[in-house]
Amino acid sequence: MEKYKRNERIGAIIKVLGDNPSKVITYNYFSELFSAAKSSISEDILVVKKTIETLKMGRIETIAGAAGGVRYIPIMDDMERKDFINSLCNKLRDKNRIISGGYIYYTDIIYSPELVDKIGKIIAGKYIFKEIDYVVTMETKGIPIALMTARYLNRPLIIVRRDSKVTDGAIVSINYMSGTSSKISTMSLSKRSISNGSKVIIVDDFMKGGGTALGIIDLLKEFDTKVEGITVLIASKTPEDKLVKDYDPLMVLQHLDAQKEIVDIVPYEHKDYV
Amino acid sequence: MEKYKRNERIGAIIKVLGDNPSKVITYNYFSELFSAAKSSISEDILVVKKTIETLKMGRIETIAGAAGGVRYIPIMDDMERKDFINSLCNKLRDKNRIISGGYIYYTDIIYSPELVDKIGKIIAGKYIFKEIDYVVTMETKGIPIALMTARYLNRPLIIVRRDSKVTDGAIVSINYMSGTSSKISTMSLSKRSISNGSKVIIVDDFMKGGGTALGIIDLLKEFDTKVEGITVLIASKTPEDKLVKDYDPLMVLQHLDAQKEIVDIVPYEHKDYV
Numbered sequence: 001m002e003k004y005k006r007n008e009r010i011g012a013i014i015k016v017l018g019d020n021p022s023k024v025i026t027y028n029y030f031s032e033l034f035s036a037a038k039s040s041i042s043e044d045i046l047v048v049k050k051t052i053e054t055l056k057m058g059r060i061e062t063i064a065g066a067a068g069g070v071r072y073i074p075i076m077d078d079m080e081r082k083d084f085i086n087s088l089c090n091k092l093r094d095k096n097r098i099i100s101g102g103y104i105y106y107t108d109i110i111y112s113p114e115l116v117d118k119i120g121k122i123i124a125g126k127y128i129f130k131e132i133d134y135v136v137t138m139e140t141k142g143i144p145i146a147l148m149t150a151r152y153l154n155r156p157l158i159i160v161r162r163d164s165k166v167t168d169g170a171i172v173s174i175n176y177m178s179g180t181s182s183k184i185s186t187m188s189l190s191k192r193s194i195s196n197g198s199k200v201i202i203v204d205d206f207m208k209g210g211g212t213a214l215g216i217i218d219l220l221k222e223f224d225t226k227v228e229g230i231t232v233l234i235a236s237k238t239p240e241d242k243l244v245k246d247y248d249p250l251m252v253l254q255h256l257d258a259q260k261e262i263v264d265i266v267p268y269e270h271k272d273y274v
Numbered sequence: 275m276e277k278y279k280r281n282e283r284i285g286a287i288i289k290v291l292g293d294n295p296s297k298v299i300t301y302n303y304f305s306e307l308f309s310a311a312k313s314s315i316s317e318d319i320l321v322v323k324k325t326i327e328t329l330k331m332g333r334i335e336t337i338a339g340a341a342g343g344v345r346y347i348p349i350m351d352d353m354e355r356k357d358f359i360n361s362l363c364n365k366l367r368d369k370n371r372i373i374s375g376g377y378i379y380y381t382d383i384i385y386s387p388e389l390v391d392k393i394g395k396i397i398a399g400k401y402i403f404k405e406i407d408y409v410v411t412m413e414t415k416g417i418p419i420a421l422m423t424a425r426y427l428n429r430p431l432i433i434v435r436r437d438s439k440v441t442d443g444a445i446v447s448i449n450y451m452s453g454t455s456s457k458i459s460t461m462s463l464s465k466r467s468i469s470n471g472s473k474v475i476i477v478d479d480f481m482k483g484g485g486t487a488l489g490i491i492d493l494l495k496e497f498d499t500k501v502e503g504i505t506v507l508i509a510s511k512t513p514e515d516k517l518v519k520d521y522d523p524l525m526v527l528q529h530l531d532a533q534k535e536i537v538d539i540v541p542y543e544h545k546d547y548v
Contacts, residue, residue, distance in 0.1 A: 007284050008325040014285040015331055018292045020388070033329070051282040055307070057289055099443040107442065107467060111433065113425035114294070140413045140433060144421050151387035159385065159414060167480075168381065169373040193381060206441075 004034045009044045014052070017060070017072035022128065022154035026069040045070050056080070074152045075125045076118070084118055085250055085267040092234075092251070095261040102258050104265075110144050110205055110233065120148020122250065123203060123231045127153060130228055133198035134158045136220065138187065138212050142204040145233055149203050158200070160216055164188040172222045176215030187215050189223070197224045207232040207249065210242035217244065234265070278308045283318045288326070291334070291346035296402065296428035300343040319344050330354070348426045349399045350392070358392055359524055359541040366508075366525070369535040376532050378539075384418050384479055384507065394422020396524065397477060397505045401427060404502055407472040408432045410494065412461065412486050416478040419507055423477050432474070434490055438462040446496045450489030461489050463497070471498045481506040481523065484516035491518065508539070 004012070013030055030041045048070075049060035056077035062070050076084070088109065097105045109115050123145070136158040137146035143159060150157040162185065164171045173188035194200075202216055213230050220227060235242075235249035236256075248268070255264040278286070287304055304315045322344075323334035330351035336344050350358070362383065371379045383389050397419070410432040411420035417433060424431040436459065438445045447462035468474075476490055487504055494501060509516075509523035510530075522542070529538040 004325075004328075007281055007321050008328070010281050011284045011288040011322060011325040012329050012331070014288050015292050015326065015329075018289050019391075023388070047281050048285060051278075051285040052289065054278075054282070055286050055289075057286070099441065101440050103441045103443075105441075105443055105464075105466060107464060108430065111424075111431040111467075113421065113428065113431065114297070116421070117293075117425065140417070140435065143414070143417045144431065147387060147390075147418050147421055150385075151391065154387065156382065157385040157387065157418065161414065166375050167373065167377045167379070169377075169379055190379075190381060192379060193385075 004036065006040075006044060006047075009034050009036065009040070010047050010051070013041075013044055013048050013070075017048070017070065020154070021072055021074040021124075021152045024063055024067075024069040024071045029069070073128055074121050075128060076121050081122055081125075082267065084122070088115070089251055089265050089267060092265045093263045095263060098256070098258050098261060098263060100258070102256055104253065104256060104263060106205075106234070107141065110141060116144045116148050119145050119233060119250070120150075121152050123149040124152030126231060126248070127201055127229060131199055132201055132228060134194060134200045136160065136200045136202050136216060137204055138162075138216060141206070145205055146203040149201075149231075158189070158193055160187050160189050160219060162187060168193075172219065174215065174219045174222070176211060176218060178209060178211040185215075187212075187219055189219055194220075194223050194225065197226075199226045199228050201228050202230045204230075204232045205234065207235040207242065207244075207247060209239055210244040210247070213247065214243040235268070278310065280314075280318060280321075283308050283310065283314070284321050284325070287315075287318055287322050287344075291322070291344065294428070295346055295348045295398075295426045298337055298341075298343040298345045303343070347402055348395050349402060350395050355396055355399075356541065358396070362389070363525055363539050363541060366539045367537045369537065372530070372532050372535060372537060374532065376530055378527065378530060378537060380479075380508070381415065384415060387418075390418045390422050393419050393507060393524070394424075395426050397423040398426030400505060400522070401475055401503060405473055406475055406502060408468060408474045410434065410474045410476050410490060411478055412436075412490060415480070419479055420477040423475075423505075432463070432467055434461050434463050434493060436461060442467075446493065448489065448493045448496070450485060450492060452483065452485040459489075461486075461493055463493055468494075468497050468499065471500075473500045473502050475502050476504040478504075478506045479508065481509040481516065481518075481521060483513055484518040484521070487521065488517040509542070 027038050027041050031038050052060050058075050059073040135146050135150040138160045147157050168190035170191040171188045230247040232249045234251045236253045252268050253265045301312050301315050305312050326334050332349050333347040373379050409420050409424035412434045421431050442464035444465040445462045449458050504521040506523045508525045510527045526542050527539045
């Protein structure tokens with residue numbers, strides 16, 4: 001007799017797959033975990049797949065062969081994604097979020113694990129079937145979003161620093177110019193942190209002029225890196241002529257008027273989600 | 275007839291609970307999701323609890339009453355925790371990690387979503403039954419660990435900044451002295467980011483002299499905050515006389531000799547895990 005009931009095996013398989021998004025888990029692993037025959041595990045996986053996909057919780061992919069197994073592909077359902085981004089826009093339209101200087105306060109949103117988990121899942125969904133080696137961001141506020149994206153893609157995070165740190169070892173640094181002010185700043189990356197010739201995506205919280213993104217692209221050139229995409233949580237509509245062209249926001253800040261207390265922010269209509 | 279089989283309901287319940295650690299999900303939510311009777315859901319939850327707890331994947335807690343429901347409590351099994359921290363120590367003992375200046379390179383570990391997820395789960399396990407309102411860290415390298423801890427505790431993250439940003443609105447800032455150098459630096463926190471009188475934990479990647487932790491404690495005093503604990507990934511053994519007393523590392527860097535290429539790092543023996 002088998003040690004665990006089918007019920008229990010299915011529950012536990014879903015837990016392991018959900019805890020390890022985008023990672024292939026072998027049938028052997030489950031077979032040993034439950035002391036169950038591989039044929040039983042195969043049947044369990046069919047139920048797991050049906051459950052996850054019927055309830056629109058993502059996809060389950062089985063990989064045949066010696067290196068084979070099963071993986072959970074975290075794709076948020078279209079309707080859920082739209083509802084979620086709409087709800088973020090509604091939160092952000094609150095006039096109390098307007099900060100003197102013409103900024104909008106959204107730190108509470110990107111520091112909320114529950115919200116940033118969903119944001120990361122949405123961004124990851126855009127790249128989940130592409131070959132990506134790293135998720136790159138610039139410190140500081142982009143980090144939570146980028147980490148959650150990296151978690152769902154099962155890829156390492158790379159954080160570009162504003163200053164160089166002794167604890168990073170040898171670094172590569174460049175000077176770059178902000179897109180909106182003409183201030184020259186420095187950004188740096190540890191030489192050890194990224195393999196030459198990698199494919200990356202850039203993830204950040206906000207894009208105004210695109211200077212930071214362009215700086216990251218220039219810095220990554222020193223590592224022969226190919227940038228496969230740039231996604232930001234919010235892009236401001238102005239300036240329309242940004243320093244980078246191919247970027248993709250979840251929301252667009254169309255207009256912010258501190259005096260009239262107007263925050264006009266809308267979902268960006270994606271066309272290329274899976 | 276019910277729309278979903280018990281098998282499927284159990285799998286989906288585990289997915290939802292696992293995706294929302296420490297958050298109470300109502301029976302109503304599941305009842306509506308599956309168009310199933312509450313009595314069926316109650317029976318499902320019993321199987322879920324048995325599965326998760328038998329396989330040592332954490333605990334399942336049911337909360338009775340009107341505001342009741344069920345929540346997943348992410349506690350890593352003792353043996354798994356010890357094995358994992360030992361494996362981290364083994365990784366860190368690699369002499370190629372020694373950086374000139376007498377530092378150790380560990381950025382790859384704390385930027386790996388898979389590893390930092392487990393680190394966050396271990397740290398959260400220490401505070402999971404305490405009332406914590408926020409998880410506080412200092413930018414930059416502590417952020418991934420702190421975010422994952424916050425995710426498992428289902429509490430917001432707070433990031434103390436080294437410089438003040440116009441996009442943060444009104445800020446409170448203090449000067450503090452590093453424990454090892456005598457350099458005076460500034461740290462700041464947005465006034466909006468934290469409610470007065472909150473209970474927090476401080477999470478960071480490394481502690482040497484304790485100056486940063488002491489600075490955060492002093493800054494938090496301006497918000498009448500109670501610090502319930504300080505946990506760091508690595509603490510160096512020297513200086514033994516740190517500026518904060520009650521802290522709790524996962525690993526202790528006992529000795530680092532760049533010339534002899536020795537990295538002596540060991541697990542810290544915790545006594546107060548749940």
